[in-house]
Amino acid sequence: MICKDGKGAMMDNGKYVRYTPEQVEALERFYHDCPKPTSTRRQQLIRECPILSNIEPKQIKVWFQNRRCREKQxxxxxxxxxxxxxxxxxxxxxxxxxxxxxxxxxxxxYENGCFRQHTQNTTVATKDTSCDSVVTSGGQRQSTPQHPPRDASPAGLLSIADETLTEFLSKATGTAIEWVQMPGMKPGPDSIGIVAISHGCTGVAARACGL
Structure with a gap:
């Protein structure tokens, strides 16, 4: 049995059966109601449809087989x-x-590349800043003057006070001054000194003394 287009079928014995359009229409109506009829149903179909009376039950069986095959395909x-x-x-x-x-x-x-470049630039800048800080700190340590140890005795402390006052007055007034030890007095914490204002000075102290 070979599947055909519904208008005919090849039998196993090589005989080709062709159906008329009316027969195909009748078979299609019955197929929609019963796609796989039994032998009894096929014989009943032939009896109920006079248009199929010239078709053998075996041919009807082959047509339904072919029709199911076409439906499946x-x-x-x-x-x-x-x-x-x-x-x-x-x-x-x-x-x-x-x-x-x-x-x-x-x-x-792209963002990863930009981030890496930014990180590298930041690292280099940080290293440069650290080096500059180390150099600057070293320079500051080297340029810091080292004061010699001062005398902590009463006479030494008095001398430090005299120097500090002299430096302060000189910077504040622009007047050159010096301490003069009074005659008959020994250096010490009880000694009395006087301020000797140089002639020709123009500082505040000089003007106050009428120089």
Whole structure:
């Protein structure tokens, strides 16, 4: 038995049977009601449809077999077309998602490069600043004057006070002054000194003394 287009069928003995359009229409109506009729139902169909009276029951059986085969092929083709449409749509979505991910990866690679460059620049700048700080600190330590130890005795403390006052008055008034030990007095904490203002000075102290 070979499947045909519904208008005819090849029998096992090689005999080809062709159906008229009216016979095909009658068989199609019965097929929708009963796609797989039994032998009894096929004989009943022949009796109820005079247009099929010249067709043998075996030929009717072959027609239904071919019709089921065509229906199966049609359903399978429809299913494959539906699957193909779904796969095509899915493939399109995957391609779009792939493009989006590639753009995102490219953007992340660019941002990573910028971040690394910024980190390297920051590290170099930090190292340079640290070196400058070390050099500056070293220079400051080297330029800091070292004061010699001072005399902590009463006479030494008095001498320090005299020097400090002299320096202060000189800077504040612009007057050159010096301490003069009074005659008959020994150096010491009880000694009395007087301020000798140089002539020709123009400081505040000099003007106050009428010089």
């Amino acid at each position: 049609k359903n399978e083709a429809s299913r494959l077309q539906s699957v193909n449409r779904k796969l095509t749509a899915m493939n399109k979505l995957l391609m779009e998602e792939n493009d989006r991910l590639q753009k995102q990866v490219s953007h992340l690679v």
